[in-house]
Amino acid sequence: MCGRFAASNRPEDIVELFGVQQWDPAETPAPSWNVAPTQSALVVLERLSKGAARPVRQLRALRWGLVPQWAKSPETAVKMINARSDTVHEKPSYRQAFAARRCILPVDGYYEWQTVPAERGRPKKKPFFVSRADGAPLALAGLYEFWRNRTVPSDHQEGWLVTFTVVTTEAEERLAPIHERMPLFLDPGSFDAWLDPGLDDGEAPELRRLLIPPPPGALRVTPVSPDVGSIRNNHAGLTEPYVEVEYETTLF
Template sequence: MCGRMAITLPHDAMAQLFAAQPANDLPEVPNFNVCPTQRIAVCTREEERRLYRPMRWGLVPHWYKTPNDGPLLINARSETVAEKPAFRAAIRERRCLVPASGFYEWDRSDPKKPLPWYVTRSDGAPMVFAALWQDWGRGEDLMSTVAIVTCAANARMSRIHDRLPVILEPEDWPLWLGEEGKGAARLMGAVPDNALEMVRVGTEINSSRSQGEGLIVPVPLNPA
């Protein structure tokens, strides 16, 4: 996963879908160009209940002196997430769900001309990514931060990129959130080829400042 997504889902509908209590300070939607360090809505399991609350996209380990004290950790690789110091406690104790309408990925076969694609579920349902979270700071500086778990790309995605977010089905949410005991590691496998729809979109998305519904409008693969 590159590091850009679209979130157009109404918060009340998503909170209802997750059967979660929504916070009052959720980020504004729709946002067709969500970038790292921005706030996104996340479903967690805390104190025996589900919450739907905002977090900073980009996990900040507790030992960072400032949020920018080290690499920006927007993704966590499924193959090593249980071993990396930044993630190993969170993957055991603080797993969460990140809903999105879709995400962007770039075909970089021509380094001078990266071509963007918009990826959604083929059935039109919201994408729900496996993720993990970590609180950082104290007092007024306290913030919750999140990273999305990725796995090896399936055959369809591998044509343009070698990684893919772990996408969970509704029946998997309780296990990932820790409501059904152990065994969440088995959910971090490959995403079936037929689960995804990919369309080429305009290069406007190459800019982190671009906004609007036009960013997800398909463009011809071989324009005249």
């Protein structure tokens, strides 16, 4: 799954890497090394802009945690930060977004916690940072949705909420001991098909092929500090390798 991630890439670099055509620097969130659910992050998507004949590739700041169009309130977002790739085409909460509103979340990497037994007391959770082995941004497959806040007029600044979720798949062999699932990430050759709103059929073979887990070997797994567990901690050091020091107790 994906419950935290780091997103500190320069927007200008994302624009170049993904061929973004439209981006408003004013809505760019600050770099973060500990993004949590309900916080905003930059995503790449394609939509028809006013007066445009073709979909325009955009870089937008959206809120993490998908709120379906039919939801009565945005409180469901905390529970919908991930969508399973094997059921995303049929689940009522995700199928419309999967059919026509797909996006890519460019991140430095994501955090995962492994539950390990403790010699005494409760089991503890050990955090890891998962990133691309080649250092490039990790392009996570996502879905986005529009939710109408009917307590205010449609032209009000809070009249619409745009949210996203991260698609997950079975973990590759190296990651499986840490967690059985992982975010689905895309290679550059898959960007265009995933973002293309013209592929508006959730059963389209081109889309279903992209839901297959990527081959192993593309990712780097790094043990990191347990400080990442608190959202109050937010700095580049959270992604750095961490070695837990065990102290021996000597009785005199």
